[in-house]
Amino acid sequence: MVKLYALNVLYKGLHSGVWLKSSYDLQTIGFFQRGSVQEFMGFVSKTIVERTQTATRQSVKEGEYMCHVFVRGDNLAGVVISNHEYPHRVAHTLLTKVLDDFASKVPANVWPTATENSIDFHDLPVYLSKYQNPHEADPMTKIQDEIEETKIILHQTIGAVLERGEKLDDLVMKSESLSMQSKAFYKTARKTNSCCSYVG
Template sequence: MVKIFAVCVLYKGPDNAKILKAAYDLQQFGFFQRGSVQEFMGFTSKIITERSNECARQSVKEQEYMCHVYVRLDNLAGVAITDHEYPYRVAHNMLNQVLDDFAAKVPSHFWPITEESAIPYTELPNTLAKWQNPREADALTKVQEEVEETKIILHKTISSVLERGEKLDDLVSKSENLSLQSKTFYKTARKTNSCCSFG
């Protein structure tokens, strides 16, 4: 069954990306794993956004996941994390609509300075639910064909997005955004090559 696990709206600053709003659907993961899985999805969303150019669309394949990213000219970015079955075009159409809606409702001067909890945007959980079925959701996007005409760059792994010499393991161990529990979870997942490993 096709699935979207996360939708994030980010601001790409000169040195890093920050999550402005995010919604997750992690029901298929064990209760005690969900916190770590959510942290890693946020972490991965930031890394991919930081390493994407403005006006670029990418779909990055990493194990059982696809990370779809779009960075606009105004540095507002969207990331959708889905399974491999979810159609790329539909994911990118969703990101278009999410970013247009977010930009219309949240003034741009808030983006670089406001914490996620303080941003008055509550639509993402509904968006995530509405777009779970790509066939239904795609009926909403028939009019919008820009994405089909735009080249989506497909990467085989997250390693191909990282800068030369960078390793995901190093980024994880240096990260201040991940708890010790999530770092341990990541190392264990890497060893067992489990579904929750993004590396």
């Protein structure tokens, strides 16, 4: 079954990613795990944006998940988290559309210092819902044709995206954005290699 779990918009700052907007669809994930899974998806989204070069597209495979990222030339960035069945090209079409829409409604001068609550952009859940079925979303669009001509870098694990010497385990433990509960959940998931294997 094809599935989209998350759609996030960030700004790639000089030293860190800035959260602008996010939307999640985690109904297929166990109720008690949703909070931790959402925190990890946010953590992974920010980590990947911070380590993706400007004007680059990447798709990062990790466990049962795919993290698709696009950082535009103006450092506006989008992340889609899907399962493996979801077509890469459609995920990148979605990212292009969302970022174009966002940029047309939210002025660029506020991106570097904005908070998620201060941004007036409520279309992410609509996009996330519409694109759950990639065949209905946009069978053939001009954007898809443009993406065909753009190289999407595919990585087999998130480790390939991290800087030399960096380990995801260390980043997780140092992270201030993850709760103690989520860090414990991550450790357990790493041991059992389940549910959150996408962050390993």
